[in-house]
Amino acid sequence: MKNPDRNNHSGSVNEFVLLGFPGSWKIQVFLFSLFSVTYILTLIGNILIICAVNVDQQLHTPMYVLLANFSFLEIWYVTSTVPNMLVNFLSENKIISFIGCFLQFYFFFSMGTTETFFLSAMAYDRYLAICRPLYYPTIMTLQKCIRMVVCCWLCGFSCYLLPVYLISQLPFCDHNTIDHFICDPGPLIGLSCVPAPATETTCAVFNSVLIFSTFLFITSSYTVVLKAVLKVPSAEGRRKAFSTCGSHLAVVSLFYGSIMVMYVSPTSGNPAGVQKIVTLFYSILTPIFNPLIYSLRNKEIKKALNKILRSMKFVQHM
Template sequence: MKHQEKPPEENLTELIEFVLLDFAEVPHLQWLLFGFFLVIYIIIVMSNGLIFLITKLDPALQTPMYFFLGNFSFLEICYVSVSLPRMLMNLWTQRRTISLVACATQMCCILVLGATECFLLAVMAYDRYMAICKPLHYPLVMNHKVCIQLVAGSWISGIPVQIGQTFQIFSLPFCGSNLIDHFFCDIPPILMLACGDTFVNEMMVYLAAVLIVMVPFLLILISYGKIISTVLKLPSATSQARAFSTCSSHLMVVALFFGSAIITYLRPKTSPSAGIDKVLSLFYTIVTPLFNPLIYSLRNKEVIKALRKLLCK
């Protein structure tokens, strides 16, 4: 983020609400966009809901990998439900105002759920590492109690940091323009509206992004480095292909989510880039939840089998 000195607070009225511009620059496409995103939201909720359901009901999927996948699908439903319904309501009513409290709440929820997704993807990578690199220890190490603790830790770990970060950002005075050039309350566009010096806040955002985004991402890279090294030592090509197939789905989700999140929060902001931020935000808030069920089901015979059994019933 580009550090810049904001106008002084004197003689300016403090803001109590914002306006989410989302796609206001294309007014003739509002109804088309409403229909498009409504269909996407329904697909995300139904497809991830199906994945969550089969991982709970199908006896063949009662393993740590599918336990994590079920939790990940539930997380995706929560994640997309924080931003998309508000955007749909704005497109439907054309009333884009959002109160300061509602904006802070939305930001906090998105940050907490985003942190949970980072940690959960790291946990899923660790699960694959144990299954492939240490198969004899896998049943003992990844028992049901440990799996629950890892999932609970993923959900809880980011809460204090992200609540603190949200409180810090919304403690700033907001004055002048109240237009947020985004479709939800995200950190970069909110900081652009703050008065005074935001350098400390921007540094805190970088620090939190490094801890919550980069550390899990590096752990995932280390896990998959060891996995690839182990797989290449397997004697048969069939064993190698089977091992790679169980990991490729997870790697595709990791690339989609972490790639867009890292570019959004850690790239230097040398010039205004609201359009780029909006496109990148679509990837980690909508595209990843949309493709998650497709990536895992189309490349997984056990998931396809479980889906067929459920649909036949």
């Protein structure tokens, strides 16, 4: 990630300072406590969903295999940023190394990209199950589902190599203070010694294409699903179909609604406060909502979780 051109600038940057959220020591301790609890609850919620899918044989289907992988992704998605943010709340210098900053940038946005692919795969699965029920068992076999999962992971971690490389090659001089709690492309581009409109435009176009293409695929899938559901003669059938898709649509709305605010336009033009609030929503709050949404709206998940809780109580009484 090093560029020899950066050596031509005085005081080339070897580390960055993440300002995070300003405030007194009491505010920092309060935020540390709040986000620590949020992080722990996010881990517990997503781990419980993974356990429920693994333990219950009835959940060994493509729909729940995708859900378990999605929960596993969410665990590492929050872990790529939150632990460092928690350390910075109680730290005086709030320093992150140059390499550490770009590694965080890469993993956080790669996992965010992987999430868009998983949401698309889950929409495709629901489309096949509702609109092509007779062909579903032959099209969406467990083996094909696993191949789809692998493809989502590989594509997600390949896509963001170019933006990370381009921004890492920018010349950073004496300015190393990032007014954010993560290494975000907008503030990083803003720290460049020279204007970088080509890099900023490339990243904006890349983000727009990625976000809109997956979002349009998901909305198109569910438009067809909605038409099919409305043709179902029984009210119970319609209710079950809507219930199956409702959880996924809620997660899609939360995730895409926030990232579109941030990354559809060049990000350096957004105020720092807006960047922090929106990033906070999709990077920390959305992952904690996901297990709640799926567990509260899905009867099969609730049954599996109840089995796990009952077995834990039985072990404790032994």
